[in-house]
Amino acid sequence: MKNLNLILAGVFFTLAASFGGLLLSGQVQLGQLNRAPAEEGGPLFPAKEPGLAIQGRQVYISLGCVACHTQQVRPAGQGNDIARGWAARPSVARDYILQSQVLIGSHRLGPDLVNYGARVKSDDELHTYLRTSVAGSVMPAYGFLYTQSKDGSFRPTEDAVALVAYLKSLKIDYSSPEAKLKQ
Amino acid sequence: MSQEHSSSRSSVSRIDASVSLPVRLFIISSILWLLVASVLSLIVALKLQVPSFLSDCAWFTYGRLEVLQRNAFIYGWASNALFALNLWIMSSLARFELKSSWLPVLGGLVWNLTLTYGLIQVLLGQLNGFALLEMPKEVAPAMVVAFLFAALWPAVAFARRPTGNVFVSQWYIIGATFVFPVITVVAQLMLLWCPTLGVMQALVHSWFYQNLILLWLGGSALSAIYYFIAKESGRTISAYYLATVGFWTYFLFASWTGPATLLGAPIPVWLQSVGVVAALMMLVPIVITAVNFFGTLAPRSGIAQSWNNTTLRFVLVGTVSFIVSALLSVVFSTRSLNALVRFTEFTQAQEHLAVYSFVSMVIFGAAYYILPRLTGSFWPSAKLVHLHFWASTLGSLLFVVAGLNHGWAAHGRTDFAVSALPGLVAAALLFVGHFAFALNAFGMLTAEEAPSSRRSY
Amino acid sequence: MSDSNNSRPAISGQVASWLGVIAFVAVAIAVIAYAYLAFRSHDGVDADRRVAQKALRADLESKAKGKLTDSGRNADGTYHIPVDAAVALIAAKPEILAKLRQPSTNGGEAPPAPVFTNGNK
Numbered sequence: 001m002k003n004l005n006l007i008l009a010g011v012f013f014t015l016a017a018s019f020g021g022l023l024l025s026g027q028v029q030l031g032q033l034n035r036a037p038a039e040e041g042g043p044l045f046p047a048k049e050p051g052l053a054i055q056g057r058q059v060y061i062s063l064g065c066v067a068c069h070t071q072q073v074r075p076a077g078q079g080n081d082i083a084r085g086w087a088a089r090p091s092v093a094r095d096y097i098l099q100s101q102v103l104i105g106s107h108r109l110g111p112d113l114v115n116y117g118a119r120v121k122s123d124d125e126l127h128t129y130l131r132t133s134v135a136g137s138v139m140p141a142y143g144f145l146y147t148q149s150k151d152g153s154f155r156p157t158e159d160a161v162a163l164v165a166y167l168k169s170l171k172i173d174y175s176s177p178e179a180k181l182k183q
Numbered sequence: 184m185s186q187e188h189s190s191s192r193s194s195v196s197r198i199d200a201s202v203s204l205p206v207r208l209f210i211i212s213s214i215l216w217l218l219v220a221s222v223l224s225l226i227v228a229l230k231l232q233v234p235s236f237l238s239d240c241a242w243f244t245y246g247r248l249e250v251l252q253r254n255a256f257i258y259g260w261a262s263n264a265l266f267a268l269n270l271w272i273m274s275s276l277a278r279f280e281l282k283s284s285w286l287p288v289l290g291g292l293v294w295n296l297t298l299t300y301g302l303i304q305v306l307l308g309q310l311n312g313f314a315l316l317e318m319p320k321e322v323a324p325a326m327v328v329a330f331l332f333a334a335l336w337p338a339v340a341f342a343r344r345p346t347g348n349v350f351v352s353q354w355y356i357i358g359a360t361f362v363f364p365v366i367t368v369v370a371q372l373m374l375l376w377c378p379t380l381g382v383m384q385a386l387v388h389s390w391f392y393q394n395l396i397l398l399w400l401g402g403s404a405l406s407a408i409y410y411f412i413a414k415e416s417g418r419t420i421s422a423y424y425l426a427t428v429g430f431w432t433y434f435l436f437a438s439w440t441g442p443a444t445l446l447g448a449p450i451p452v453w454l455q456s457v458g459v460v461a462a463l464m465m466l467v468p469i470v471i472t473a474v475n476f477f478g479t480l481a482p483r484s485g486i487a488q489s490w491n492n493t494t495l496r497f498v499l500v501g502t503v504s505f506i507v508s509a510l511l512s513v514v515f516s517t518r519s520l521n522a523l524v525r526f527t528e529f530t531q532a533q534e535h536l537a538v539y540s541f542v543s544m545v546i547f548g549a550a551y552y553i554l555p556r557l558t559g560s561f562w563p564s565a566k567l568v569h570l571h572f573w574a575s576t577l578g579s580l581l582f583v584v585a586g587l588n589h590g591w592a593a594h595g596r597t598d599f600a601v602s603a604l605p606g607l608v609a610a611a612l613l614f615v616g617h618f619a620f621a622l623n624a625f626g627m628l629t630a631e632e633a634p635s636s637r638r639s640y
Numbered sequence: 641m642s643d644s645n646n647s648r649p650a651i652s653g654q655v656a657s658w659l660g661v662i663a664f665v666a667v668a669i670a671v672i673a674y675a676y677l678a679f680r681s682h683d684g685v686d687a688d689r690r691v692a693q694k695a696l697r698a699d700l701e702s703k704a705k706g707k708l709t710d711s712g713r714n715a716d717g718t719y720h721i722p723v724d725a726a727v728a729l730i731a732a733k734p735e736i737l738a739k740l741r742q743p744s745t746n747g748g749e750a751p752p753a754p755v756f757t758n759g760n761k
Binding site: 014023029097141 | 230358366385444447449450
Binding site for chain 1: 661664668671672675676679680690734735736737738
C-alpha cells in the first residue's frame with residue numbers, strides 16, 4: 001500500500017472488474033440483437049426508420065429535448081408508466097437496436113415519448129402544439145421552428161418537419177419476442 | 184469563524200510557493216466557471232417558472248442551457264477546483280516541491296480553453312444526448328490530454344516522497360486521478376467513436392456517470408475530508424485501521440453501481456440486480472467513513488469546535504451531506520422505492536446533494552484553508568465568508584428538501600406539476616453565496632501582499 | 641524540507657515519474673479498449689454469417705421459383721409442387737407461411753402461394 005504502482009494496479013483492477021462484469025457481459029448479451037418478427041413469418045421489428053426521422057433525431061438531440069422527455073416505458077410492476085397510457089407494453093432492448101443514439105433519458109418534466117407516434121393524431125396537431133404549446137405546460141412554445149408567411153399562416157421549417165417525422169416514428173405498437181402486446 | 188484572523192502565517196512556505204502558480208490558475212478558473220454555472224442555473228430555474236423566458240431562439244432552449252450548466256459546474260468548477268485541491272494536499276503531505284510548474288499550467292489552460300470551445304459548440308447546437316459527454320466528440324480527447332498534464336502531479340508527488348509515510352488522503356487522490364482519464368476515454372470510445380448497439384449505450388453511460396460522480400468527484404472530496412478533519416482538529420483519525428478497507432470497498436463497489444440508476448430500463452434484469460447489490464454494498468464504505476469522521480470529531484465536543492472553524496464548518500456540512508446522499512442512494516436503490524421516485528425531482532435532488540452539498544462544500548472549506556497559505560494574506564471580509572456559508576448551506580438545503588419532497592409527492596400522480604419556485608429561490612441563494620465567495624477570493628488573490636500581514640507564528 | 645531533491649537532476653526526475661504515470665494510465669486504457677474492441681469484433685463474425693445466410697436464401701428462392709411451372713398449375717390459380725420444393729420455398733421466404741394461414745380473399749389469384757396437393761393441409 002506504499003507503492004504508487006500497487007495502488008494504481010489495485011484501482012485498475014476495480015475498474016476493470018466492473019467494466020468486464022457490467023459492460024463486456026452486457027455486450028455479449030445485447031450486442032448481437034437483431035430485428036425479429038412479432039410472429040413467425042411476419043415483418044421484422046423494429047421497422048427501419050424513415051430518412052426524415054433520422055434527421056429529426058438530430059433536431060431532437062440538438063434542442064436538448066432529452067432533458068425533459070424520456071423514451072422508455074417500465075414494466076407494469078415498476079412504476080405507473082403503462083397505467084398512464086404511454087404504451088401498451090414495456091420497452092425492451094430490441095426496440096432500440098436501430099437507433100444511432102439511444103435517448104432513454106433520466107428525467108421527466110413531460111410525458112414519455114417512446115410510443116408518442118402511436119398516440120399523436122395528425123401532423124397538424126403536433127405542429128400546432130410545438131408552435132404554441134398549451135397554457136399551463138412547462139414546455140415553452142418552439143416558435144423559432146416556424147416562419148410566418150404574408151397571409152398570416154405559419155410554415156414549418158425543415159427542422160420542424162424533420163422533428164415531427166421523428167416524433168411520429170416513435171412507436172412500440174408491435175409485439176416483440178420479449179414483450180407481447182396483449183390482444 | 185475567526186480562525187483565519189487569529190492564526191497568520193509567517194510567509195508562504197517553499198512547498199506552497201512551488202505549486203502556487205498552477206493552484207492559483209486552477210482556483211481562479213474554477214471560480215469563474217462557478218459564477219458562469221450559477222448564472223446558468225438561475226436562468227434554467229427561471230425558465231421552469233416562466234417557460235416563455237428566452238424561448239425565442241434555439242440557443243437558449245432549456246435542454247441546451249441545462250447541458251451548459253451541468254458541464255460548466257462539473258468540468259469547469261468542480262474539476263478545476265479538485266485539480267488545485269489534490270495538488271496542494273498531496274504536495275503538503277508528500278513534501279513535494281514542483282519543479283516544472285509550466286506543465287500543469289499548460290494542462291490547465293488547455294483544459295479551460297477546450298471546455299470553453301466545447302460549451303460554445305453546445306450552445307450552437309452541436310451536442311449529443313449523454314449527460315456529461317454532451318460536448319462534440321473531438322473535445323473529450325483534448326480534455327483527457329489536458330487532464331494528464333494538469334492532474335497527474337499528485338501521483339508524481341506520491342511516487343517521489345522522501346519518507347515512506349502514507350496517509351489515507353493520498354490513496355483517494357491517486358485513485359480518483361487514475362479513474363477520470365480511463366472512464367472518459369472508454370466511454371467516449373463506446374458511445375461516440377465506435378458506438379455500441381442500442382441500450383448498451385445507456386449501460387455504458389451509467390457506468391461512466393457513476394464512476395465520474397462517485398470516484399473522481401467523490402473520491403477527491405473524501406480525500407480532502409480526511410485531510411482537513413485530521414489537520415484542523417489536530418486529532419488522529421479514529422479507527423484509522425478501517426480506512427484501508429473503506430478505500431478499497433468504496434472503489435470496488437462504486438464502480439458497479441451504474442445499473443442501479445437504470446432500474447426498470449430495458450436492460451437485462453440481472454444487470455439491474457447486480458447494480459442494486461453493489462449499491463447496497465456501498466453501506467460498508469459509508470459506515471467506515473462515518474466512523475472515521477465522526478469518531479474523530481465527536482469526542483470532547485469536537486463538533487462544536489469544528490463549527491467555530493471556517494474550513495471545518497464547510498467540511499462538516501460536506502461530510503454530513505456525503506453520508507445522507509450515500510444512504511439515500513442505498514435506500515432508493517431498492518426496486519419498489521426506486522419505482523416511485525425515478526425520473527422525478529427526487530433523483531435530481533439526490534444528485535445535487537452529492538455534487539453540491541457534498542463535493543462543493545468540501546471544496547469551499549478547503550479553499551478557505553489553502554488560499555491564505557498560498558497568498559500569505561487574509562480573507563478580506565469575514566462577513567462575506569458568513570454570507571457564503573449560510574447562502575450556500577440554506578440554498579442547497581432548500582433545493583434538496585423541496586426536490587425530495589416534491590419528487591416523493593409526485594408518485595402516482597399523472598400530471599407534471601413542477602415546483603419551480605423553491606428551485607428558483609435556491610438558485611438565487613446559491614448565486615449570492617458564490618458571488619460573495621468570488622468577491623472574497625479575488626480580493627485576496629489580487630491584493631498585493633501587505634508586509635504588515637506577515638507575522639511569524 | 642526536501643533539500644535532498646536538490647542533489648538530483650530534479651526536473652528530469654519529476655518529469656520522468658510523470659511520464660511513468662502517464663504510461664500506466666495509457667496501458668490501462670489500452671487494455672480496456674482492446675477488450676471492448678475484441679468483444680465487439682464478434683459482431684463482425686455475426687454480420688458475415690448474416691450475409692452468408694442472405695446469399696443462401698436468395699439462391700434457394702431463385703431455385704424454388706424455378707419450380708413454379710405452368711404444368712403444375714391448378715385450376716384455381718395455385719400451384720402444386722413436390723414437398724421438398726415447397727419446404728425450400730418456405731425456407732427462402734418465411735412470410736409465405738403467414739399468407740398461407742390467411743384465408744385467400746380474391747379467389748387465390750394474386751399470391752401464387754404453393755398449396756400441397758398430397759392431402760396435407
